Amino acid sequence: MFDYHYQYSLCSVPAWVLGSREFNADPAPLSVHGVRAAHAHFFKKLDNLSNWEERARIFQDYMEVAFHLHQWREKDNVGKLLSIKHSYLRFLRGWLFDADSVEGAVLKGWVESRMGLPPTYHGGRINGKESNAYLAYLKDRMKGSGRTNAIFSQLDLLYEFVQYELGRRDPDTTHITLFRGVHGFYDHELLEWDAKTGKGVVRLNNLNSFTHDFERAWEFGTFVIEARVPVSKIFFDGAFLHAGILKGEEEVLVIGGIYDISRRII
Template sequence: MRSGPALSAEARLPINRCNLPAVVLGGLTYQQYPSPLLIDGVAELHADLFRRLAAAAPGTAAEVFRDYLTVRFQLEWLEEMGYTGHASNRAKANYIRMIRGWSFDSDSREGAVLKGWVESRFGLMPRYHGEPLRDPSGEGYRRYQEMRSQGLYGTNALESQFDLVYSFCQRELALRHQGAQHVTLYRGINRVGEHEVLAKGKGGRQTILLNNLSSFTCSRDRACEFGDYIMAVDIPLTKIFFHCGLLPGVLQGEDEFLVIGGVVDVSLSTI
């Protein structure tokens, strides 16, 4: 086991809502030796969803999942949840719209909501949202918190919807990658300095701190379109919140993966 820089106290919360503390799940050792991440209460509160998924016919899991969330959160019957007038416009900000909003701009209000969910559930604080976030009492972090609050206001249990998206993603990844713990993903960047470099090794190896939620792709060729350097990372499957193939039609193209952050070893190369 290779030791390395730990996740600093400035990048994590002392508490979270899953089975491992942020200092563990955000560290380099976790990248090398991951274990399941379980969000508090999901299995107990939504046991019916997982029973339905277990009984679903092959190829229908995504449909079963969508139907469950639509009914559970009354996504197509907003008046049943007490929404009237202009309030229903915010209630339409469901998990699909949030993920699509992230895909267009990860520094948007939708991006702030998703980064806030990671912060709440896993205890990993965002390191960038339109600008570096290094000081929780600073102006940049305040703006991020305002965007997060605006994105959540008047919505229908958005963070609980994300809990189920993550849990469903983990179930599907475990079925598709039986026995595997990692998948190699790529990210195109223009400047290495855009990321927090914690240590440098030989041959383009570096240890960096990822933002608490970042976009990657499974296609190296696709990553080449987004920067002059290619970052290759062995990402634990447990750190994948969503990917383009999980729910057909939510994300179009780009082979995009939304990855939960922490300290990771990466390999940097030029195009």
Template sequence: MDRNRQTGQPLNRPNDTLKLPTLPPSARLPFNRCNLPAVILGSLTYQKHPVPLEIDGIQDFHADLFRTLAGFPSHPERAQRFQDYMTVNFLLDELDEAGLTPGRGRKARANANYPRLVRGWSFDSDGREGAVLKRWVESRFGLLARHHAGSLLDRDGEAYQRYLTEGTRGLYATNALESQLDLLYTYCQYELAREFPDRAHLRLYRGINRMDEHEIQETCDDGLHRVLFNNLNSFTSHRERADEFGDYILEAEVPLPKVFFYNRLLPGMLKGEDEYVVIGGVYEVDIATL
């Protein structure tokens, strides 16, 4: 990939904007809950020219939180303040006040919160927690899931019906779980902007075993590939780490606004330090084999 030698960012080749593929209609919804439609934020043009993404109303509704965070100089202090705010705002330690009544499902519902979803994704992105997160991406960004324990392209197929069922059950009787994810994403973007004030992309890597699970739209003359990713994906910031997950290594310049969560965001939540959970769409990537 051609890059500026000083910034490391991709260079625009002549007339690129005239031929960049858009997001196929089958991969997007006509509406979402953020400031850009899915056809734009899921396109290759957005990968090359990203702008901030904002979920409707979150910054304004939680403005006091972000004003408070601005007064803390260190990341650990801000992370602790954020977690405290989530606990109080969503009554995570006072579930009776949140409306959770005693019953058979009380324990399971008590654990249905944003830390549990993030940990569940890290353990198995094709599990129930993964289904909830992918459904959240569909709702907020309008990008349809392409894979969950199997291809989801057949809307009448068993895999798609199972995906809908798991996502629905994962949200049932929870305490504003999608709103928790809205604020988690917004806080992630706040921290990335502070850590990388002069950058628009991160160079990330994804190790895979089977290329047929990824939709390659086009192979370019320079050997790069234009790939339609699932609506939520795991990447790593270390190529050596990606080697452990497959025989193919996908290298991409990921726009900062497409990072939903990364392990260092909330210290102590996850064991690893290099995983990034990335919102999908069309990306131009370099594919290498081991």
């Protein structure tokens, strides 16, 4: 069994609460301390925009200015590549290709740093902080964030924007049903399982890919699990950014913890 140790949380809920089944059943809003206050003028501007595409464009523009990403962009291709290298977009795209990549380690590192939930899998099962898998994760995390402009602060604002957009669209919704294609539970800790009903309890990795589309989930595994995910634990939803950023991507990145799941069949 995984040797799990919660850490200090920089959000509004302690890590041991945030990672629990009880939180998922009765969730509370989450916010990284200080982010909304530091960018109050940005969120005030969003309040005055009724069109979500315009809000997404303003978010993209604001990120470039606030974190000086535009300074890396030149007219030649080298400048464009440097701009992406220092941008949150690099890490989202890296995750979409491989969640166990350097970029994936940085995103898992953000969850660990802000939410207090350490990863349980990164290229292998992490059995505590002394394990080789955890040390490999730390190496990837340091390599990915070392020469990037305030990447955790960029991800703070990305998360807060997604949470703002979710609340703006439907303030009464507390949960969203999402689907994840899997090949087994090798990268999750299976805590309970009833083979007859296809229902169980798992500790998900601290960050996980899901989708809104049940049919699409089958493209990524031999079976599909369904979870009722608290809105406050949605880190990223590609549908909320400008169409030109990650066009066609349907992944939803979900903060982990202990979840009730159901195995779905066609």
